[in-house]
Amino acid sequence: MNPNFKTISAGVAILLFGMIMLEEGFRVFTKGPLQNILKNATNKLYKSITAGALVTGLIQSSSLVSVITISFISAGLISLGGGLGLIFGANIGTTATAWLVAGFGLKIKIAALAMPMLVFGVVFSFQKKPSLKGIGNVLAGLGFFFLGIHYMKEGFDVFKEYIDLSQYAVSGFLGVLIYTGLGIIITTILQSSSATLALILTALAAGQIEYENALALAIGANVGTTITAILGALGSNSAGKRLAVAHFIFNIITGLVAIVFIFPLARLVNNFSEILYIASTNYTLKLALFHTIFNVIGVVLMIPFIKRLERFLMRFFKDKRDKEISEPKYLNPAVLKFPGTVISALLNESKYLFKNSVFEIVAHALNIHRADIISDKKLKKVIKKSNIDLKTNVDDLYYSKVKIIYGEIIKYASTAQGTLSLNDRQTKAITDIKIANRKMVEIIKDVRELNKNITMVLNLENKYLQNEYDSYRKKITKVLRVIYLFRTEDNAGKYALQLKQLKKEAKINIRQSNKSIDRLIRKNLITAEMASSLFNDYANVNDMIEKLIDVAELLYGKKDSLLEEPSENENTTK
Structure with a gap:
């Protein structure tokens, strides 16, 4: 040559x-x-x-x-x-x-x-x-x-x-x-x-x-x-x-x-x-x-x-988002190139999961249609008319709509934390997204147990027991409605305050006994077994309310710019 x-x-x-x-x-x-x-x-x-x-x-x-x-x-x-x-x-x-x-x-x-x-x-x-x-x-x-x-x-x-x-x-x-x-x-x-x-x-x-x-x-x-x-x-x-x-x-x-x-x-x-x-x-x-x-x-x-x-x-x-609901819609290898893009994709995927799967599963487990929750109908009327068992299999819905996406979110979040240089804000943002997703899974497990008792009560002719479970359903439905308004309405600050108040009430309720259940026991209007279920579900409902509001705040609360890279004086993780 x-x-x-x-x-x-x-x-x-x-x-x-x-x-x-x-x-x-x-x-x-x-x-x-x-x-x-x-x-x-x-x-x-x-x-x-x-x-x-x-x-x-x-x-x-x-x-x-x-x-x-x-x-x-x-x-x-x-x-x-x-x-x-x-x-x-x-x-x-x-x-x-x-x-x-x-x-x-x-x-x-x-x-x-x-x-x-x-x-x-x-x-x-x-x-x-x-x-x-x-x-x-x-x-x-x-x-x-x-x-x-x-x-x-x-x-x-x-x-x-x-x-x-x-x-x-x-x-x-x-x-x-x-x-x-x-x-x-x-x-x-x-x-x-x-x-x-x-x-x-x-x-x-x-x-x-x-x-x-x-x-x-x-x-x-x-x-x-x-x-x-x-x-x-x-x-x-x-x-x-x-x-x-x-x-x-x-x-x-x-x-x-x-x-x-x-x-x-x-x-x-x-x-x-x-x-x-x-x-x-x-x-x-x-x-x-x-x-x-x-x-x-x-x-x-x-x-x-x-x-x-x-x-x-x-x-x-x-786009894949036009296909199976169980497939991730925003997560793909391309978003892992930069911290800002992976955080945005994780956030969008988590919001999509909450809006299209978790929200629906919780609503149907309460025997309430999602359309009624997001409507402007009086909650009392919504609860009263929603007295038909929707035959919701929470486990099937979890495996078909949630598990795969949840697994992908955790995988991408962990990969980003392990391979990208992240500043403190970005690390916290990914951690918050992981926490929000874990809470969503816990909510589904909690509502599965509540659904069993709500279904059982429909077959019992005890109006006192029915009224208690209707009050539980009304509480959760109210939270779901405020969360919907919080993430869709322009005046988000107003609904953010409502969520804080509902969360505060739920924390107080967990520590205090339900006086109405005590009264029903004293008057022999419910059996000891019914009372046990009510007490368990009372704590369960308030815990669910707390978790639902936590998820809303973590996913829909205002975020700082996540595209900024680590500065010289800012700690980074690898």
């Missing part, structure tokens, strides 16, 4: 390694602020596109932006439309690599700058503080990036003395098609469009390829990166598949438009070059400009169709 070809290959490998280190550095150094910027910029399409472009241009990693976007969509933090805006913007942001290489990397003796970066980068990367380690990885990444460009440039400069690749130039549309295909192949092999662009620019600077063919290679690099995204999404969740397909559609359409209009676009680049004072023979900067122009045009073309694309992707890639 020609030694200069080895030099070029080594340069590509070093550059790719530098890009990996850059991504890792920014992952540590700007994780919290980066996530907050991306999350808060998705309420408007223009903001999400701008944020995606700026962040990608800064950190030189569209893949990191894609990972964060997939995690946010999976956790329900942002909409698919907002995620599409970030991904389209990231495509514009990737053009920063071409400008960096063409405007800086090929103009100065880059190796001299790379070595100090590598020295300080390696020193910092061995530090314990996350921020210093991140700075070290960023510096080392930039050092390797520039060193890779240096080796590639040196390799091509010497390589042309032996073989002149420009003699294989093909003009016209045939050349466009051939070199676009070649760009796709190279990008698929390197798994990085940025690395392909760096390779194209260094070869162009060395005169190894013609400018016209370099334009086609750049188009191929853009299209080729979608193959990487598709391959990466094969084992992903529905959010990952939707974004990968959106990325594929965007780049294919952009590529086709660029191929069809490549010569008018080249003339447009010449016109802009004059305005920007770029020399007519400065083909590397003109290529960077071309790469930016056709990506921006692609975004402009896609903007009117984003809503349609969103509907198509939602319909084509069905």
